[in-house]
Amino acid sequence: MSDESTEKTAEMAEEPQAEETPQATEAPAAEAEASAEAPAPEAASAEPDPLDDLPWKERRRLLKSREPHKANPPRTAEERAADRDARRKGKADERRKERAALKAAHKAGTGTPPAERDSNAAKVRQGIVVSNKGDKSITVRIDIARRHPTYEKIVRRSRTLHAHDERNEAGEGDVVRVVETRPLSKTKRWRLVDVVEKAR
Numbered sequence: 074m075s076d077e078s079t080e081k082t083a084e085m086a087e088e089p090q091a092e093e094t095p096q097a098t099e100a101p102a103a104e105a106e107a108s109a110e111a112p113a114p115e116a117a118s119a120e121p122d123p124l125d126d127l128p129w130k131e132r133r134r135l136l137k138s139r140e141p142h143k144a145n146p147p148r149t150a151e152e153r154a155a156d157r158d159a160r161r162k163g164k165a166d167e168r169r170k171e172r173a174a175l176k177a178a179h180k181a182g183t184g185t186p187p188a189e190r191d192s193n194a195a196k197v198r199q200g201i202v203v204s205n206k207g208d209k210s211i212t213v214r215i216d217i218a219r220r221h222p223t224y225e226k227i228v229r230r231s232r233t234l235h236a237h238d239e240r241n242e243a244g245e246g247d248v249v250r251v252v253e254t255r256p257l258s259k260t261k262r263w264r265l266v267d268v269v270e271k272a273r
Contacts, residue, residue: 200249205241205245210237213234249266
């Protein structure tokens with residue numbers, strides 16, 4: 074009897090285990106399916122890579138800095154200089170090729186045409202001769218009357234300039250017209266055009 078009771082207890086003990094085993098295998102399978110489905114929404118809503126916004130040179134530098142560093146064998150200063158020169162020469166060759174390709178792809182005449190250059194009109198002023206004592210030179214007073222932008226009062230001011238009078242035709246008190254010209258002396262940058270009104 075002890076043998077039969079032992080067998081029955083062993084069978085009973087095995088039955089629940091047999092029932093639990095399929096559930097146990099189903100649970101990890103369900104978890105695996107859930108975990109497989111979970112990354113898909115995360116991948117869809119994943120944030121864009123911040124490296125994509127960087128310029129290519131910055132991105133290359135950043136990726137290079139993340140690579141594991143391998144220690145180089147000790148070298149002399151001459152060997153390091155030779156390696157640096159070789160690297161620089163390689164980069165210069167790459168740049169030269171890129172520039173040559175850009176130049177070959179560039180079509181002439183696609184840019185903005187050069188602007189036509191017009192010579193600036195010379196300034197012309199009208200004023201009263203205050204002195205004609207110098208030879209072939211006159212001093213002209215230019216009177217300016219303008220309204221003040223804030224106080225709206227008429228503000229009068231004057232300035233004198235020296236002009237070249239080739240034929241000494243202007244006298245004191247004459248109203249004359251002068252035009253801007255190249256420097257003719259230390260102070261003369263104007264030339265007499267004509268006498269508008271003679272003094273009385």
